[in-house]
Amino acid sequence: MLLVVDNGSIYTKQLTDFLTQKNISFEKQFPQSLRLDSLSNYDSFILSGRRKNEKKINEINSKIIKHCVKNNNKLLGICYGAEILALTLGGTIRKITSLQKGIESIQTIKENPICKNSIDVFESHGYEISKLPSVLISIGKSENCKNEIIQYEERLIFGTQFHPEMSPDGNDLIEKFCFL
Numbered sequence: 001m002l003l004v005v006d007n008g009s010i011y012t013k014q015l016t017d018f019l020t021q022k023n024i025s026f027e028k029q030f031p032q033s034l035r036l037d038s039l040s041n042y043d044s045f046i047l048s049g050r051r052k053n054e055k056k057i058n059e060i061n062s063k064i065i066k067h068c069v070k071n072n073n074k075l076l077g078i079c080y081g082a083e084i085l086a087l088t089l090g091g092t093i094r095k096i097t098s099l100q101k102g103i104e105s106i107q108t109i110k111e112n113p114i115c116k117n118s119i120d121v122f123e124s125h126g127y128e129i130s131k132l133p134s135v136l137i138s139i140g141k142s143e144n145c146k147n148e149i150i151q152y153e154e155r156l157i158f159g160t161q162f163h164p165e166m167s168p169d170g171n172d173l174i175e176k177f178c179f180l
Contacts, residue, residue: 002026002178003042005034005064007057007080009049011124015078015165015174024178031060039067044074044178047081049124049163062088065157074156076177079125082150082159089152090133099126104162106148110139114158114176115149115169122166129161156180 004019004026006012012028019026027042045068047061061081065088068075077085083093100123107118119140129147132138136159140149150159158177164170 001042002044002046003039004028004046005048005061005081006030007048007050007061009051009079009163011163011165012048015046015048018165018171018174019178022175022178024175031057034060036060036063036067039064040071042073045076046174046177047075047077047084049079049081058084058087065089068157069152069155072155074177074180075152075158076174077159078165079161079163082147082161083127083129085152085157085159086129086132086136086147086150089135091129091136092131093127094130096126096128100124100128100144103167104142104144104148106140106142106162108140108149110137110151112139112149112151112158113156113180115140115173119169119173120167121148121160121162121164121170121173123162124166125161129159 061084104123
């Protein structure tokens with residue numbers, strides 16, 4: 001079962017609508033109401049973007065990430081989800097000089113199971129991953145960002161700096177993730 005953790009992104013409805021349209025079975029929960037002892041009920045997780053920085057939400061998302069690493073669960077972190085993935089595992093993020101918003105072309109730089117070649121996706125973020133921890137590798141980049149898609153070594157743990165729920169190529173990435 002897939003758990004969608006809704007961290008307050010304005011795009012979460014597009015994500016859940018897409019999953020419903022594709023008949024992908026999922027539950028959606030807010031981090032504040034999520035019982036951490038129920039994580040073992042799920043085999044895959046999607047961490048949505050967010051609107052504002054809240055310490056408690058960061059702590060809960062970090063616990064989900066650590067659970068996925070420990071139990072070899074699938075994980076897709078979207079925008080903030082990718083940033084908290086990097087932070088939890090020892091990386092850093094930084095505020096960027098201008099908001100990235102709009103369509104961006106991403107080039108795949110390492111073979112992976114969720115996308116190939118070049119994809120066009122929707123960006124909407126004011127922070128970016130600036131340094132990856134040693135366990136994460138960049139598998140996709142753009143002109144504006146060297147860590148557009150990241151992966152935890154050879155595991156099925158990924159992060160996207162962009163919002164895949166907002167473009168056809170991104171939807172394809174989500175679908176591939178769900179059926180890994």
